[in-house]
Amino acid sequence: MNLQGKNVLVTGGAGFIGSTLVRELLREKANVTVYDNFFSGDMENLEEIKDEIKIVSGNILDPELKNVLQANVIEYVFHLAAEPYIPYCYDRPKMFFEVNATGTLDVLLACKEGGIKKVVHYSSSEVYGTAQYVPMDEKHPTLPASTYAVSKLAADRLAFTMFHEQNVPVAILRQFNVYGPRETHPYIIPELITQLSNSNKLKLGNVKASRDFTYVDDAARGAIEIMKSKDTIGEVVNMGSGKDYTVQQLAEIIGELLGRKNLQIETEKTRFRPLDVQRLQCNYSKMKKLTGWSPKTDFMKGLEKTIQWYSENGKKWIWERKIGPEEKLWKPK
Incomplete structure (x- = not known):
């Protein structure tokens, strides 16, 4: 079609x-x-x-x-x-x-x-x-x-x-x-790019959780x-891509791309979810069979493109100016 x-x-x-x-x-x-x-x-x-x-x-x-x-x-x-x-x-x-x-x-x-x-x-x-x-x-x-x-x-x-x-x-x-570019919420990759653009110090939640990007x-x-x-x-x-990365691995990869060494990671209780999903890794064989699709962009190349967009757009994501006081992250009681 x-x-x-x-x-x-x-x-x-x-x-x-x-x-x-x-x-x-x-x-x-x-x-x-x-x-x-x-x-x-x-x-x-x-x-x-x-x-x-x-x-x-x-x-x-x-x-x-x-x-x-x-x-x-x-x-x-x-x-x-x-x-x-x-x-x-x-x-x-x-x-x-x-x-x-x-x-x-x-x-x-x-x-x-x-x-x-x-x-x-x-x-x-x-x-x-x-x-x-x-x-x-x-x-x-x-x-x-x-x-x-x-x-x-x-x-x-x-x-x-x-x-x-x-x-x-x-x-x-x-x-x-x-x-990628134009992220509208503080998901882990834009969050890491933002924090690591400022220093080698990170405030994170579950660094062992892994996702497929x-x-x-x-x-x-x-x-x-x-x-x-x-x-x-x-x-x-x-x-999906068929490969997953932990938050810890993502921090190290993005840190390297941004020239940050000796990362200092502080885990914050407020960033942990009540019930967390520990791992997601995609099998996209059905997608490939039905459509012929497979991912073309290398993960590192995609990160480089994302960082470049961030740098060229005032080092600010849309969510950084849109999230108001009422949108603060959930905190455990």
Whole structure:
């Protein structure tokens, strides 16, 4: 399938992954509409391409979405809009569930009513919980360890049942961790870059936890390949690199890239999660079989690109200016 000239909507298109996906869709010569409430996402992420796309401010819980689909004659939908940052779910669990689960149901119902040809729903590797075996394939048990992960699993299963019960043509993408320019939340890689840009002293949580990282351009390209493939409808598909790194290893690698030696790491109790996921490592063989996709960007090269972007953009992430006092990280009672 070719997306050239097709009308595509991206919910959460002003976010970290979403804004990169929008750029990839423009390279495919698609007609792109971004639907975002700009709570996590930011117009800054779309600044240099804003004249090439249509931007609609809206909430996925708003019934207006179906009118947006109709007015823009949308044919394909990438659903990324979500409450994405795990530490916040401890303070607002209801909002996380409403947005991530109920919001997804609303999107899927709107897509059914609007006759959308295909939806790619963004799930998360967090639905698996800590790895019971590695690499983790789509048959791995789902044991979510946070309200965020529970809400994403609910949405994931809603997409699955809506395909079988309502004939909604949806593919479910279980995305492992992504990194790169335009990060919108203090995930571990941008957090390490920020701290190590200032000194060799780090304040961290669980340094033994490990994650599987895919460069954002590769991730966006993969999502498009899922959309293009007729074999992914009704399927759950993992996307990742197949290699994981501990927080300790990441600190040492990024420290070396930034010229920091003799790192001093202080672990803070406030940075530990009530239930932590110790390890995630992706088996993306199904993704490769169905779409031909595999990651192209070397991990070190991706880190270098990310650091370069950070340096060229005032050494400040969007989240550093957007997070207000009410967004402070959860702290154990």
